[in-house]
Amino acid sequence: MAPRHTLMPVPASLELADGHLAIDSTFRAALTGYSEPRLERAVARMVERLARQTGIYMGMAAPSANATLAIECDGPAPEVGSAVEDESYELVVTAARARLHAPTPYGALRGIETFLQLVELGDEGFQVPAVRIEDHPRFPWRGLLIDVARHWIPPEVIKRNLDGMAALKLNVLHWHLTEDQGFRIESKRFTKLHELGSDGKYFTQDEVRKIIEYARDRGIRVVPEFDVPGHTTSWFVGHRELASAPGPYEIERTWGIQDPAMDPTREEVYEFLDAFIGEMAELFPDPYFHIGGDEVNGVQWDANAGIQAFMREQGMADNHALQAYFNRRIQGILSKYGKTMVGWDEIFHPDLPGDIVIQSWRGQESLAESARQSYQGILSNGYYLDHMLSAAQHYQVDPLSGAAAELSPDEKERVLGGEACMWSEFVTWETIDSRIWPRAAAIAERLWSPPEVDDVEDMYRRLEVTSQRLELLGLTHRSSHERMLRRLTDYRPIDALKTLTDLLEPVKYYQRPQSREYTSLMPLNRLVDATRPESDVAREFSRMVDELLADRSHQRNAGAIEAWLVSWRDNHQRLLPLIRSSALLREAEPLSTNLQRLAELGLEALAAVRRGRRLPDSRREEQLEVLERGAQPQAELLIRVEPAVRRLLEAAHERH
Ligand code: ACM
Numbered sequence: 001m002a003p004r005h006t007l008m009p010v011p012a013s014l015e016l017a018d019g020h021l022a023i024d025s026t027f028r029a030a031l032t033g034y035s036e037p038r039l040e041r042a043v044a045r046m047v048e049r050l051a052r053q054t055g056i057y058m059g060m061a062a063p064s065a066n067a068t069l070a071i072e073c074d075g076p077a078p079e080v081g082s083a084v085e086d087e088s089y090e091l092v093v094t095a096a097r098a099r100l101h102a103p104t105p106y107g108a109l110r111g112i113e114t115f116l117q118l119v120e121l122g123d124e125g126f127q128v129p130a131v132r133i134e135d136h137p138r139f140p141w142r143g144l145l146i147d148v149a150r151h152w153i154p155p156e157v158i159k160r161n162l163d164g165m166a167a168l169k170l171n172v173l174h175w176h177l178t179e180d181q182g183f184r185i186e187s188k189r190f191t192k193l194h195e196l197g198s199d200g201k202y203f204t205q206d207e208v209r210k211i212i213e214y215a216r217d218r219g220i221r222v223v224p225e226f227d228v229p230g231h232t233t234s235w236f237v238g239h240r241e242l243a244s245a246p247g248p249y250e251i252e253r254t255w256g257i258q259d260p261a262m263d264p265t266r267e268e269v270y271e272f273l274d275a276f277i278g279e280m281a282e283l284f285p286d287p288y289f290h291i292g293g294d295e296v297n298g299v300q301w302d303a304n305a306g307i308q309a310f311m312r313e314q315g316m317a318d319n320h321a322l323q324a325y326f327n328r329r330i331q332g333i334l335s336k337y338g339k340t341m342v343g344w345d346e347i348f349h350p351d352l353p354g355d356i357v358i359q360s361w362r363g364q365e366s367l368a369e370s371a372r373q374s375y376q377g378i379l380s381n382g383y384y385l386d387h388m389l390s391a392a393q394h395y396q397v398d399p400l401s402g403a404a405a406e407l408s409p410d411e412k413e414r415v416l417g418g419e420a421c422m423w424s425e426f427v428t429w430e431t432i433d434s435r436i437w438p439r440a441a442a443i444a445e446r447l448w449s450p451p452e453v454d455d456v457e458d459m460y461r462r463l464e465v466t467s468q469r470l471e472l473l474g475l476t477h478r479s480s481h482e483r484m485l486r487r488l489t490d491y492r493p494i495d496a497l498k499t500l501t502d503l504l505e506p507v508k509y510y511q512r513p514q515s516r517e518y519t520s521l522m523p524l525n526r527l528v529d530a531t532r533p534e535s536d537v538a539r540e541f542s543r544m545v546d547e548l549l550a551d552r553s554h555q556r557n558a559g560a561i562e563a564w565l566v567s568w569r570d571n572h573q574r575l576l577p578l579i580r581s582s583a584l585l586r587e588a589e590p591l592s593t594n595l596q597r598l599a600e601l602g603l604e605a606l607a608a609v610r611r612g613r614r615l616p617d618s619r620r621e622e623q624l625e626v627l628e629r630g631a632q633p634q635a636e637l638l639i640r641v642e643p644a645v646r647r648l649l650e651a652a653h654e655r656h
Helices: 035-052 105-118 155-169 191-197 205-217 235-240 268-283 307-313 319-336 362-370 390-396 402-406 409-413 431-437 439-448 457-473 481-490 495-501 538-548 558-581 586-611 617-631 642-654
Strands: 013-023 028-031 069-073 091-095 098-102 120-122 125-135 142-149 172-176 221-225 288-290 340-344 357-360 376-379 414-424 504-506 638-639
Touching: 013 069, 028 035, 028 142, 035 069, 035 105, 035 457, 069 105, 091 105, 091 319, 098 105, 105 125, 142 155, 142 431, 142 439, 155 205, 155 431, 191 235, 205 221, 205 268, 205 558, 221 288, 268 288, 268 307, 268 319, 307 319, 307 457, 357 362, 362 376, 362 402, 362 409, 390 439, 390 457, 402 642, 409 414, 409 504, 414 431, 414 439, 431 439, 431 481, 439 457, 481 495, 495 638, 504 558, 538 558, 538 642, 586 617, 586 638, 586 642, 617 638, 617 642
Parallel strands: 028 069, 069 098, 142 172, 142 414, 172 221, 288 340, 340 357, 357 376, 376 414
Antiparallel strands: 013 125, 091 098, 091 125, 120 125, 504 638
16 A cells, blocks of 8 residues: 655655654754755755744754754756756655755755655654655656746746745746747847837846746756747737738737748848847756747748748748748757757757757657657647646646657657646636646656556545645645635625535636637636636545445435535525626526536435435436536536536436
8 A cells, every 4th residue: 555645746766664753943954965055045945944834933943953854965966957967866764863865956955845745743743754765757857838928927926836846846947938919028139029019018137037046946947938930929019020921010919829920031030030049048048948839820921922932942842841941040040059949849840950859739649759750859738737627637648658658768768758838828927826736736746756656546635735735835826716706706705606616617628718709908807717727526526426326225425415415506595696796706697506406406316316216207308408508618617516416317317
């Protein structure tokens, strides 16, 4: 049986022993080997966090005193990181003391996070169980993409998410900085880029440097993405000369694939990009530089006679060849500045040199194909947080499964890891934490832990604790939910609204923009925005119903299921006055009505199942209609207990 710890990600190897190390106000941590300011700050932060975690005052630590936790680091890591760092560490805890040993500061930083996660409250006080952990990541590239362009995400939100990333041992912030909808970084070379392309919402270079420093302190690399040649409308507001059609251009306010694209045939475009990339290459120390390259629809290229003539002269068969030419030119510029190019699947082309990295949003198939062609790759397909899928669904996606499972060992080495992607069409500063956490933690575990760590139920057990710890660390994924519910009720009691929302989930994949014409200026303050991506109550209810139906006497969990169904049935009358008094809540009425009907149906089915009676066929059609209505999205939300009610009803019709 797996030991009952709450570590996330699960270490490569862990042996629990008898006994525990007490954690109290005499706690001391000391660096006993190699030291550097980054490690000193990490130790200070750790003691501070331990104090917050336990509520114990720990301000008196004398550094020279006998250390409770000795951190021994062998030596420094290279100043500018590569994609593959030694992040291994060994943590040994006995009843007397703890020792963390790591070859590099990266390992020390990872081990400190593990130590903090081991702290538990026992019957004698706070403690860390005696344990021996030897740990290292499965994949070297474990990233989180944050799109700060579709919606503006300010510096403090990035920083607290870096804290969350570090806690989960994620090590790459992929910073998606430019889009059709916004150019979110200051350029001192070309000031019209951010001045005209951002509504004034952009990161100054000072802020960028501080965020990179903040990330570095936590062992996180920062890879900037400047998406070219498409997704570039905001560049053209101030620099229409870069575009393939004359313009003029305005900041794009709608979502989707847009026509504007840079003109790959003009030398002035490369001169501009050379100067711009030179400026950014200096600002971002990481050796990797992401050029996007996705979703160029070719509309502007097809309509431009000069571009068509250029393609004929160069013997280019299609727009993909033209984009490959553009990428080769950009790759030359990046090389000059010492950067390795990263791009989305679409940049894949036999003409490109082998030292680029392909990020796959299309799947393991294209990841495997890149690896076979000697390119390194990162998986993001299956890790799109904006799809509003469950933690379990993301958890089950393995970079080396599917087509990638067939790769040779050498080819598998080229799969560097993966990235969770937080695209921001439907998130704001207020909701982004709740779309990233806690689900990104499940992806972090998939990328760090051995592949055999795959018990979904155990993952959820640890995820709940992890989620609460993240909130303590400063993330707002739990608190923002209730804060937004209070706004929706105009600060009246939210209990009834919470009863409903706890059963809901936003619609999946790209259903949301199908229900109405969204723009970037529309407020994201509705019930769907306040609702968390995954309903814990629905998962629990579903599990209880399955147990009941599997139980021979059909009594297991029956009381609890009934109590839940009764509270959902009766919730409608409690919620109606709030719905009727809030303009923002009015759209919740059909949801609440449908929940009431589903609950009534569930109670009827439950009663029949418990008594071993069969429900009459005459009612069946009408009942299926209630289910159908309950399964339909309303206000871009789904009632997630509907499938379990359906299973109850089916069972009630089968019985005799
Ligand atoms: C992408 O989703 N177009 C990278």
